[in-house]
Amino acid sequence: MKRVIIGLLCGCLVLSLAAGANAKKLRFAFMPGVADPFYFTMEKGAKAKAEELGVELIVGEFPKAWGPEYQVPIMKALVARGDIDLLFTAPTSTEALIPVLKEIHDSGIPIITVDTYLGDGDYSKPSNYSFPLSYIGTDNFLGGQVVAGALALLLDGKGKVFLENTNPDVSSVIGRENGFRAGLKIFPDMELVGVEYCLDVQETAAAQTAAALEKDRDIVGVFGVNVFSAQGAYQAVVAAGLAGAVKIATWDATLTLIEALKKGEVDLILAQMPAEMGSLCVEWGVKHLTEGAELPKKVIPGFFVFTKDNVNDPEAQQYIYK
Amino acid sequence: MRVLGNFFPFGMSRTKKRKALSCIGRNWALLFLILMLMVFSILGKNFFGLRNFSNILLAVTTLLLLASGETFVIISGGIDLSIGFIMGFVCVTSAIIMRDLHAAGFPQAISILAGSSIGILLGLIPGFVNGVLITKLRVPPFIATLGMWGIANGLAWRLCEGFPIAFLPSKARDIGMAYIAYYSPKKGFSLFDRPVLTERADIWNLMKIIPLPVLLIAILLVIFAFILSRTKFGQHTYAIGGKVDAAIRAGINVPWHLIKVYVISSFFAACAGLLLVFTLNMGVHTQYTSSYELFAIAAVVIGGASLMGGKGSIWGTVIGVLLIGTLNNGLMMMGLPIFYRYIAIGCILIVAVLIDQLFPELVYEE
Numbered sequence: 001m002k003r004v005i006i007g008l009l010c011g012c013l014v015l016s017l018a019a020g021a022n023a024k025k026l027r028f029a030f031m032p033g034v035a036d037p038f039y040f041t042m043e044k045g046a047k048a049k050a051e052e053l054g055v056e057l058i059v060g061e062f063p064k065a066w067g068p069e070y071q072v073p074i075m076k077a078l079v080a081r082g083d084i085d086l087l088f089t090a091p092t093s094t095e096a097l098i099p100v101l102k103e104i105h106d107s108g109i110p111i112i113t114v115d116t117y118l119g120d121g122d123y124s125k126p127s128n129y130s131f132p133l134s135y136i137g138t139d140n141f142l143g144g145q146v147v148a149g150a151l152a153l154l155l156d157g158k159g160k161v162f163l164e165n166t167n168p169d170v171s172s173v174i175g176r177e178n179g180f181r182a183g184l185k186i187f188p189d190m191e192l193v194g195v196e197y198c199l200d201v202q203e204t205a206a207a208q209t210a211a212a213l214e215k216d217r218d219i220v221g222v223f224g225v226n227v228f229s230a231q232g233a234y235q236a237v238v239a240a241g242l243a244g245a246v247k248i249a250t251w252d253a254t255l256t257l258i259e260a261l262k263k264g265e266v267d268l269i270l271a272q273m274p275a276e277m278g279s280l281c282v283e284w285g286v287k288h289l290t291e292g293a294e295l296p297k298k299v300i301p302g303f304f305v306f307t308k309d310n311v312n313d314p315e316a317q318q319y320i321y322k
Numbered sequence: 323m324r325v326l327g328n329f330f331p332f333g334m335s336r337t338k339k340r341k342a343l344s345c346i347g348r349n350w351a352l353l354f355l356i357l358m359l360m361v362f363s364i365l366g367k368n369f370f371g372l373r374n375f376s377n378i379l380l381a382v383t384t385l386l387l388l389a390s391g392e393t394f395v396i397i398s399g400g401i402d403l404s405i406g407f408i409m410g411f412v413c414v415t416s417a418i419i420m421r422d423l424h425a426a427g428f429p430q431a432i433s434i435l436a437g438s439s440i441g442i443l444l445g446l447i448p449g450f451v452n453g454v455l456i457t458k459l460r461v462p463p464f465i466a467t468l469g470m471w472g473i474a475n476g477l478a479w480r481l482c483e484g485f486p487i488a489f490l491p492s493k494a495r496d497i498g499m500a501y502i503a504y505y506s507p508k509k510g511f512s513l514f515d516r517p518v519l520t521e522r523a524d525i526w527n528l529m530k531i532i533p534l535p536v537l538l539i540a541i542l543l544v545i546f547a548f549i550l551s552r553t554k555f556g557q558h559t560y561a562i563g564g565k566v567d568a569a570i571r572a573g574i575n576v577p578w579h580l581i582k583v584y585v586i587s588s589f590f591a592a593c594a595g596l597l598l599v600f601t602l603n604m605g606v607h608t609q610y611t612s613s614y615e616l617f618a619i620a621a622v623v624i625g626g627a628s629l630m631g632g633k634g635s636i637w638g639t640v641i642g643v644l645l646i647g648t649l650n651n652g653l654m655m656m657g658l659p660i661f662y663r664y665i666a667i668g669c670i671l672i673v674a675v676l677i678d679q680l681f682p683e684l685v686y687e688e
Contacts, residue, residue, distance in 0.1 A: 065610035168661075239380075
């Protein structure tokens with residue numbers, strides 16, 4: 001046994017020396033989920049870290065729409081180069097991307113999933129989708145709970161609320177919905193009166209929220225789960241003349257939403273940390289490939305909650321997506 | 323036909339029966355719309371009301387514009403798949419111009435006017451290109467406009483880089499969200515000037531009468547409905563769609579006419595894009611998932627047009643759009659999940675074509 005361990009250690013030493021002698025520049029690939037400010041910000045964070053650590057970062061074309069049919073061809077072309085040391089990507093389907101990424105993984109490219117995950121996102125127990133090194137992203141369920149709590153705080157823990165969601169088949173936003181539902185259960189005087197899906201079309205979100213406000217006229221809070229649903233929801237609230245009377249909680253700190261918060265049109269923004277996620281992917285990837293570091297199976301960078309009280313704070317500015 | 327005939331009283335004469343049937347065949351969409359309004363008023367919570375009807379109208383404004391332009395193209399026997407993305411392209415370009423002029427310190431009115439007019443003018447170009455490709459270079463309309471579908475989308479995307487264009491002049495939204503008149507039990511009647519109310523009950527009791535965008539669209543539609551039904555231009559459009567050879571023999575300059583038809587379609591799409599700037603107060607590119615062009619085609623067909631050309635009208639299209647909008651809103655107010663709404667619209671579309679196929683003699687007769 002001892003001999004085996006010594007042998008292994010020697011092997012590692014030789015390998016690391018060989019690596020040092022070559023001093024080959026690492027080449028990482030990033031395959032985003034869809035073309036939107038969130039992933040653009042993630043790309044910026046990853047690029048900055050890559051530059052700092054001397055990694056060459058190749059970014060796949062941003063898919064024009066959400067879904068494996070858009071993402072997979074670009075991803076395949078990206079890894080077909082054959083010189084990629086690590087791939088980090090936001091899988092656009094919890095199921096459909098399993099065989100695709102498995103094949104890439106089996107060809108010798110380690111994988112990190114970022115923002116979205118495969119299966120149920122738990123890579124710590126053995127399964128057909130547990131091969132990625134790590135999931136680096138938001139815990140959407142936890143975020144949904146945070147939003148529910150923060151919204152309840154604004155509403156003194158009572159009243160009817162409405163949820164404007166995007167796609168019923170995407171893990172991240174469904175996680176937010178489930179977390180929001182679970183978070184609301186803590187407040188017995190709060191009731192979720194409706195959930196709508198706008199499929200990322202802002203105009204649809206506005207129409208749906210307008211109808212919801214008409215159906216239940218005593219709605220006091222709306223949660224829009226992403227940039228499109230939130231912006232649509234607040235358009236409807238403003239149009240109804242209820243800005244201020246209906247509190248709006250949203251997810252994702254885009255410049256537009258931050259401006260709306262400053263104007264008092266939205267009341268609460270939960271910011272994910274996309275730049276941080278991209279940066280962590282590069283950092284952990286380098287650690288893994290150069291030092292053989294074992295990655296935690298799940299890395300959550302955390303949240304930042306914007307309200308009108310802290311939106312102008314200098315240290316809050318870094319969490320705005322630019 | 324025989325089956326349907328039995329629904330009428332025995333005493334009715336044959337010609338009367340045929341006339342009644344023909345009337346139903348031609349106006350089934352309108353009858354169905356009225357029926358739906360009644361059903362939803364009974365089943366849906368707060369469905370029947372001025373404010374909800376305004377909501378329905380506001381929700382279909384863009385579709386209404388797109389479908390009206392598409393009506394011209396479909397009557398002429400073509401199809402235009404690019405309208406949804408031309409809308410997004412104009413929305414983004416107009417918004418960028420407005421934002422940049424506004425930021426450069428120009429008065430709001432000038433920024434808005436410049437953004438609007440340049441946006442509309444740019445929006446005519448894709449239609450012209452479509453028309454030239456289809457008539458002069460003989461590219462099938464489906465392919466030519468599918469190409470433009472991609473080009474317009476790519477351009478919009480490149481211009482906005484996926485971000486919504488915000489920080490527009492605030493007057494733009496004031497226009498987009500204005501109503502013709504307001505009535506508040508507390509503050510009385512006012513034209514264009516929204517009374518400032520703070521109490522929630524007062525806000526709900528404020529009557530908002532006819533959204534300004536709806537009025538502007540109505541005026542535009544009256545003009546184009548007139549062009550289609552009462553002018554030589556309209557007659558030629560029907561003639562080309564009905565039988566292109568006959569139209570050529572009759573001395574109509576078919577290529578030039580079709581180019582104008584595609585420019586009209588593009589113009590309506592540009593108006594829709596501009597409308598979005600005013601209502602959303604933001605420039606947004608069109609999402610792939612929105613399928614505006616397909617819903618526009620659906621509305622035109624539900625409204626009685628045939629994809630074979632030669633048939634259809636602006637009023638039919640208006641009914642088709644209202645049917646889709648009412649169905650969406652009504653099912654939503656009943657609390658039905660979104661999936662069923664898609665199924666419902668799909669069914670209605672198929673029914674529309676079935677009626678067209680089963681009773682052609684009814685629909686054409688008179």
